[in-house]
Amino acid sequence: MPLERHFSASCVEEALDVLGRRGPEVLICAGGTDVMVALRAGALPPEKRVLLDVSRIAALSGVRELDGGAEIEVGSLTTHALASQDAVLARSSIILPRACRSVGSPQVRNRGTVGGNVLTAAQCADTIPALLSLNASAVLAAPGGRERIVPLADFFPAPKRSAIEADELLTALRFPSLGPRWRGSFYKLIRRAAVAKARLSFAFLARLSPDGVVEDARLSIGAALPVPARFEAAEALLRGSAPSAELVEDAAEACAAQMAAATGKRWSSPYKNPVLRAVARRELAAMLGLEAPHENGF
Ligand SMILES: Cc1cc2nc3c(=O)[nH]c(=O)nc-3n(C[C@H](O)[C@H](O)[C@H](O)COP(=O)(O)OP(=O)(O)OC[C@H]3O[C@@H](n4cnc5c(N)ncnc54)[C@H](O)[C@@H]3O)c2cc1C
Incomplete structure (x- = not known):
């Protein structure tokens, strides 16, 4: 079904007014970098007949x-x-x-x-x-x-x-807001240098106490689980421990085990499982000060 109407909202109230009247038919367009690709490919859900451009708000x-x-x-x-x-x-x-x-x-x-x-x-x-x-x-x-x-x-x-x-x-x-003593690491694993989807993306945060113990750890890895979620078993291992090579190894192993349990055996498993473990180990070690940081330019 082609789009029937186009609205351009200049404030939140105008956008909510359109949503209130036509909600289920409305396709919101912000930057349009996903929406316009879907529109051109004819891949919009059939009920979406009204385009609501919110980019001017x-x-x-x-x-x-x-x-x-x-x-x-x-x-x-x-x-x-x-x-x-x-x-x-x-x-x-x-x-x-x-x-x-x-x-x-x-x-x-x-x-x-x-x-x-x-x-x-x-x-x-x-x-x-x-x-x-x-x-x-x-x-x-x-x-x-x-x-x-x-x-x-x-x-x-x-x-x-x-x-x-x-x-x-x-x-x-x-x-x-992250307070003092937080450290972070973001690493995106891609097939080529630019404009590529993440094979895996590692978003790690940790707060260390003044004497170097991990007080808090928050680990997410994109493209690893069917539904985005944190890697809580690995976080629990890290919390309350002093950074060491063994700790980092165990935490990386826990991340790989969570992905394997959530996704089962897939065509990509022989590649993704060891790579996730290796990159998680490297990023954790760098974040916790055990290794020099590895940069991929982001
Ligand atoms: C060439 C190319 C390369 C790309 N590379 C990457 C990449 O490396 N990494 C990556 O993560 N993504 C990538 N993308 C995907 C895309 O650019 C991003 O997901 C982008 O952030 C989408 O934002 P947008 O504002 O363009 O969303 P839109 O296309 O406008 O909308 C996306 C979805 O969100 C809904 N929406 C948007 N804003 C709102 C709102 N305020 N309220 C309610 N619903 C809303 C829309 O209805 C739609 O369903 C790429 C896309 C292209 C075309």
Whole structure:
């Protein structure tokens, strides 16, 4: 079914008005880097007859500090280019600007948004593992002044699906700012140097006590599980322990075991299982100060 109507909203209220009247028929378009590809390929769901362009809503773009800086809000329409350069985001999240820098090409980063990336719910979406490690939540607005805040840990009920309702607009992603003593690592494993989907993407955070013990660890690996989730068994091993080569080995092994249990044996398993274990080991060792950091340019 071709699109019948096109609306361009200049503020949140206008967008919510269209969603309130035509919700299930509406396809929201932010940067359009996924939507326009699907539109041209004739791959839109048949019920989507109304295109709602939200890209002009300036209030949904940018990074803000809330609650005196304790919480960070990334507007859903913040482009990857903007997020990659944002000083507040670099300080408060460490890994999100690196994840945004790893997306596509300069053209894609200039149009594509953080909110659009999350809502593709794709296994290889680069910002999802970083936001999961940041304990981020999705802020969803709906007609009539309704608002829901859903932790990303509960936001992906099934592969390639998110929990957004047909009449909702994603307005922001929010997460607690990382305080002092946090370290992070983001590494995207790709087939070629640019414009490539992640084979695996590692978004790791850890907070070390002044005497060097791991107080907290948050590990996400994109394209490793059917539905985005944290690697909690490995996190539990790390918490309360002093960094050592054995600890890193055990944690990397726990990550590989979680992927194997969740995905079973696939055509890609002989490649992905050992590679995930090796890269997880290397990134953990670097983050915990046991090895020199390995850079892949993001
Ligand atoms: C050449 C190319 C290379 C790419 N490389 C990468 C890559 O390396 N890594 C990667 O992760 N992705 C990549 N992508 C995918 C894409 O660019 C990103 O996912 C991008 O972040 C999508 O953002 P967007 O604003 O363009 O989303 P859109 O295409 O506008 O929308 C994507 C989805 O989100 C919904 N949506 C968007 N905003 C909202 C909102 N505020 N509220 C409710 N629903 C909303 C749309 O309805 C749609 O379902 C690539 C795409 C292309 C074409």
